[in-house]
Amino acid sequence: MSFARLALRPAAFASRGFATSAVAAKHVLPDLPYDYAALEPAISGKIMELHHAKHHQTYVNSLNEAEEKYATAVNSKDVKAQIALHPALRFHGGGHINHSLFWENLAPKSASGGAPPTGALAESINQTWGSYEEFKKVVNASLAGIQGSGWSWLVKDKETKQLQIVTMPNQDPIVGKYAPLLGIDAWEHAYYLQYQNRKAEYFSAIWDVINWKAAEQRFKA
Amino acid sequence: MQTGRYTLPALPYAYDALEPYISSTIMTLHHTKHHQAYVTNLNAALSQEATDVTSQIALQAQIRFNGGGHINHSLFWKNLAPAGTGEARVEAAPRLVQAIEERFGDLGKFKERFGKTLLGLQGSGWGWLVKDAEGRLEIETTKDQDPVASGKQVILGVDMWEHAYYIQYYNNKAAYVEGIWNIINWEECEKRFLGQSALSL
Numbered sequence: 001m002s003f004a005r006l007a008l009r010p011a012a013f014a015s016r017g018f019a020t021s022a023v024a025a026k027h028v029l030p031d032l033p034y035d036y037a038a039l040e041p042a043i044s045g046k047i048m049e050l051h052h053a054k055h056h057q058t059y060v061n062s063l064n065e066a067e068e069k070y071a072t073a074v075n076s077k078d079v080k081a082q083i084a085l086h087p088a089l090r091f092h093g094g095g096h097i098n099h100s101l102f103w104e105n106l107a108p109k110s111a112s113g114g115a116p117p118t119g120a121l122a123e124s125i126n127q128t129w130g131s132y133e134e135f136k137k138v139v140n141a142s143l144a145g146i147q148g149s150g151w152s153w154l155v156k157d158k159e160t161k162q163l164q165i166v167t168m169p170n171q172d173p174i175v176g177k178y179a180p181l182l183g184i185d186a187w188e189h190a191y192y193l194q195y196q197n198r199k200a201e202y203f204s205a206i207w208d209v210i211n212w213k214a215a216e217q218r219f220k221a
Numbered sequence: 222m223q224t225g226r227y228t229l230p231a232l233p234y235a236y237d238a239l240e241p242y243i244s245s246t247i248m249t250l251h252h253t254k255h256h257q258a259y260v261t262n263l264n265a266a267l268s269q270e271a272t273d274v275t276s277q278i279a280l281q282a283q284i285r286f287n288g289g290g291h292i293n294h295s296l297f298w299k300n301l302a303p304a305g306t307g308e309a310r311v312e313a314a315p316r317l318v319q320a321i322e323e324r325f326g327d328l329g330k331f332k333e334r335f336g337k338t339l340l341g342l343q344g345s346g347w348g349w350l351v352k353d354a355e356g357r358l359e360i361e362t363t364k365d366q367d368p369v370a371s372g373k374q375v376i377l378g379v380d381m382w383e384h385a386y387y388i389q390y391y392n393n394k395a396a397y398v399e400g401i402w403n404i405i406n407w408e409e410c411e412k413r414f415l416g417q418s419a420l421s422l
Binding site: 050054055058087091147148149150169170171187188189192193196197 | 250254255258282286343344345346364365366382383384387388391392
């Protein structure tokens, strides 16, 4: 499969008929690299469709709006307006970044979804947590411990190269010190139609569609 | 089976009584699963012995989240009522409506502003109409299950967690917010405004 398909593509944007901006091309919703129903039974087609076509699309639209306002504020040197826009950029920009990574780090079983990690990343996971099974338990505990909306991430410390599991509230993205390798969405919209309040079942099922090839690429980068 | 200090309060109406604005499935899950889990986890947290400050602080986060969940949902059930009943008529809250008009211009403007606040929440949380210590009405939000700060009287709370509407409205939370005005228990809101309704937990 091609990871380039999910890169944010300013070029595609003009061809979709959006008006171009003098400042920068707008963000667009990336295509999913698989069908909406391809992750069943772990994640239903209905969830995937709403999650991608509605939720992710809204983050993209709201990010573009916020960036436009931000550009205006920068041009007019209105620093207060710039600062006031930070929460919107963080939330909608984070939502766009997080979901783009999420779609990529999932895959249908037919495309090796659920196949355990291999190579250097597998080694590093074993060194850090003892085994893949133990690692999954720790991630699932972190997901279950999120109080509200948020994400759990396997990250690499950019300096020490050590692996770590971190949780982030709402749509706060992984930036700075850590590089995101694998993200799991623990917002209720990610599972509620299928699992309702039984979120532990979602956390357990999602390992069947984790795309470790994507995480391995990110680990190497 | 050990009985905890806190128990799930009964709903003051049937699970399907708020239809079509909130479906019976949502109400059943919300009350018997979500609220019950907050009660269960609150009792579990309170029964733990924390003898050193580190574990005490860790427990506080559990008590805040689950205790907040119990308080918030208990308030929420009571400030809802089946559409078309006397309680759900805005005329049941004459003093409160007068105060709302003084503070926000008119009821429509208040609803608009409250709705905008609800839709602006980033992540899980609640929107509230409260009366502060000076007796002033304010619209505020709390994140996750944080309860409204003590010293403020809750008049009206609306749950903006996705589990409160998702099965029925999906991502269209604006429709949930619009619909909920039909099932506000204005009589209860009036009592809270006048200080005549104490929440027993």
